[in-house]
Amino acid sequence: MKLLEFQGKDVFRRYGIPVPPTGGAIQKPAQLPAALKRAGKGPWVIKAQVLAGGRGKAGGVKLAKTPKEASEIVKNMLGMRLITPQTGEKGIKVGTVLVDKASDIAREIYFSVVLDRKLGCPTIIASAEGGVEIEHLAHHKPEAILREAVDPVAGLKGYQARRLAFALKIPTPQLGVFVKMATALVKVFMDLDANLVEVNPLIVTAKGELVALDAKVTTDDNALFRQKELADMTDIEATPAEKEAKKVGISFVGLDGTIGCMVNGAGLAMATMDSVHLAGGSPANFLDVGGGANAEQVTRAFQIIMKDKKVKAVLINIFGGIMRCDTIAEGVLAALKKIKLNVPLVVRLEGTNVKEGRALLQKSGLKMTVADSLWDAAQKAVAAAGEN
Ligand code: ADP
Numbered sequence: 001m002k003l004l005e006f007q008g009k010d011v012f013r014r015y016g017i018p019v020p021p022t023g024g025a026i027q028k029p030a031q032l033p034a035a036l037k038r039a040g041k042g043p044w045v046i047k048a049q050v051l052a053g054g055r056g057k058a059g060g061v062k063l064a065k066t067p068k069e070a071s072e073i074v075k076n077m078l079g080m081r082l083i084t085p086q087t088g089e090k091g092i093k094v095g096t097v098l099v100d101k102a103s104d105i106a107r108e109i110y111f112s113v114v115l116d117r118k119l120g121c122p123t124i125i126a127s128a129e130g131g132v133e134i135e136h137l138a139h140h141k142p143e144a145i146l147r148e149a150v151d152p153v154a155g156l157k158g159y160q161a162r163r164l165a166f167a168l169k170i171p172t173p174q175l176g177v178f179v180k181m182a183t184a185l186v187k188v189f190m191d192l193d194a195n196l197v198e199v200n201p202l203i204v205t206a207k208g209e210l211v212a213l214d215a216k217v218t219t220d221d222n223a224l225f226r227q228k229e230l231a232d233m234t235d236i237e238a239t240p241a242e243k244e245a246k247k248v249g250i251s252f253v254g255l256d257g258t259i260g261c262m263v264n265g266a267g268l269a270m271a272t273m274d275s276v277h278l279a280g281g282s283p284a285n286f287l288d289v290g291g292g293a294n295a296e297q298v299t300r301a302f303q304i305i306m307k308d309k310k311v312k313a314v315l316i317n318i319f320g321g322i323m324r325c326d327t328i329a330e331g332v333l334a335a336l337k338k339i340k341l342n343v344p345l346v347v348r349l350e351g352t353n354v355k356e357g358r359a360l361l362q363k364s365g366l367k368m369t370v371a372d373s374l375w376d377a378a379q380k381a382v383a384a385a386g387e388n
């Protein structure tokens with residue numbers, strides 16, 4: 001799950017990490033005067049709250065010197081589609097903006113905590129040359145990037161934080177603040193089960209103070225069960241279908257195509273989507289019902305897929321490993337009795353008791369095409385959707 005900048009900064013504030021004075025997030029121009037008041041004396045910075053980086057260059061971060069300027073900016077920004085290198089060409093509609101007090105920037109530093117999968121521990125990545133995209137820096141000037149692996153149990157050690165501070169040329173009077181800040185950012189990473197906590201830029205102000213000017217926090221969905229607060233936050237990126245799927249434990253991502261796919265196992269789901277593409281079609285979704293794939297989940301999966309009006313055919317591709325194919329076939333049939341499917345259905349089963357499973361489907365008298373290989377199934381689904 002990705003947190004918006006203002007949500008990330010709320011977390012930072014609770015951990016004592018310095019952030020700019022803020023008027024908070026607003027959704028309507030009428031909320032602006034109160035927000036400006038909360039932020040304190042201007043100038044202010046109005047920031048589009050979308051889940052994508054590179055907002056600055058795309059016009060999603062604007063400086064306002066007067067309340068009148070701020071009002072103009074907010075009116076234009078709310079409702080606009082922000083297109084950055086990370087949003088895709090359609091961009092993301094801005095529904096919320098953050099009103100922060102503008103900081104007087106002397107220097108921009110890059111600071112992040114990421115998971116180093118090779119070392120199996122959190123790692124700090126930092127650079128005195130902040131403000132630019134870290135990928136760009138990694139490519140053109142890799143020697144400017146610092147790394148510091150962190151013991152997940154002991155946390156960041158004082159000497160490690162100081163070593164970073166010297167390398168980042170943190171002003172000496174701020175050494176203590178930096179050590180606390182870096183330690184707290186690692187703690188945020190651990191406490192939230194994050195994959196990424198990024199501050200770009202972490203600034204040194206003209207007065208020599210340190211402030212986290214931006215916040216990007218991404219957490220691991222698999223740990224949501226123990227992150228009640230995060231689980232209760234609305235995942236603004238998720239569509240209603242994705243939210244519903246999440247509730248019942250199905251991995252679902254909506255896509256642009258016309259073939260609704262129901263698969264068990266993420267790897268098989270990816271392979272199914274590739275096969276559909278190869279056969280000349282396009283998947284309407286990624287959907288993994290999980291290892292269980294019982295009648296209840298298959299029914300839910302059908303319901304979620306059928307809510308998408310673009311779906312012209314449904315392809316079920318299930319491997320009976322832990323669950324036998326005949327049990328899965330029973331599940332599919334039970335689901336089909338409950339819901340009316342008004343598009344063609346192609347089913348491919350493989351694995352334990354596949355003969356019995358297919359026989360059950362064929363005997364049912366329900367209208368469907370039984371395919372006998374992944375490639376056969378993909379071609380039949382594409383043909384059924386009228387895409388080929
Ligand atoms: P993004 O990473 O999406 O481009 P940032 O929050 O990093 O968005 O903002 C982009 C740039 O805008 C920053 O590098 C900084 O120069 C400037 N900026 C952002 N917030 C403020 C602020 N509160 N005061 C002054 N400048 C800011």
Ligand code: MG
Nearest residue numbers: 054200201214
């Ligand atoms: Mg940034």
